[in-house]
Amino acid sequence: MSRKLHLVAGLALTLIVAAANPAAAQQDAPAQSKDDQRLEALLSEADLFYKKSYVEGSQRWEYKIAFTQDGETTMMAIYLRSLGNYGNGDPINVVYAWTQVTGAPDGQLPPAVIKAIANLNDTLPLGNFSASKNGTFANMAIVMQDLTKDSLYLSLWQLHYNALFLKKELDGLQ
Numbered sequence: 714m715s716r717k718l719h720l721v722a723g724l725a726l727t728l729i730v731a732a733a734n735p736a737a738a739q740q741d742a743p744a745q746s747k748d749d750q751r752l753e754a755l756l757s758e759a760d761l762f763y764k765k766s767y768v769e770g771s772q773r774w775e776y777k778i779a780f781t782q783d784g785e786t787t788m789m790a791i792y793l794r795s796l797g798n799y800g801n802g803d804p805i806n807v808v809y810a811w812t813q814v815t816g817a818p819d820g821q822l823p824p825a826v827i828k829a830i831a832n833l834n835d836t837l838p839l840g841n842f843s844a845s846k847n848g849t850f851a852n853m854a855i856v857m858q859d860l861t862k863d864s865l866y867l868s869l870w871q872l873h874y875n876a877l878f879l880k881k882e883l884d885g886l887q
Contacts, residue, residue, distance in 0.1 A: 749793055789812040794807050810853045813847070815879075820846040822848070822849070823886075826849065830879075
């Protein structure tokens with residue numbers, strides 16, 4: 714698939730997700746922090762297609778990304794998460810990235826899925842899997858300090874492949 718076709722597919726998926734997300738509001742949103750501005754610049758420099766929105770309930774800027782590689786697209790969301798402050802008062806931020814891999818029919822996951830997630834977490838070089846009443850997820854936290862466009866792209870690439878791996882493994886359980 715050509716890069717242009719990847720971008721068109723990513724745009725279509727992102728617009729669908731954005732239209733289905735009424736909780737995101739841009740009006741009267743606060744100004745972005747320096748780290749949020751830096752994260753947005755890194756997304757642009759890494760040539761990632763994203764849509765920015767302010768999530769009122771969480772009081773944070775969030776970026777929806779359509780990540781496409783080898784004909785597979787993963788919709789992911791990323792945002793900054795504060796872990797505290799350094800001794801000099803500067804914030805310690807991580808870029809938290811996640812994607813939903815499967816849904817949970819009737820708000821329940823079979824015990825085999827929960828066990829598989831626990832076992833598969835030990836096989837990941839980066840990131841982790843989680844489960845809730847809403848489904849299964851692939852997650853990753855990336856330290857913001859000294860983050861480059863290349864390290865951000867590679868981290869999101871890893872999250873994409875983690876999600877594909879989990880989906881394949883869970884499909885094999887059925």
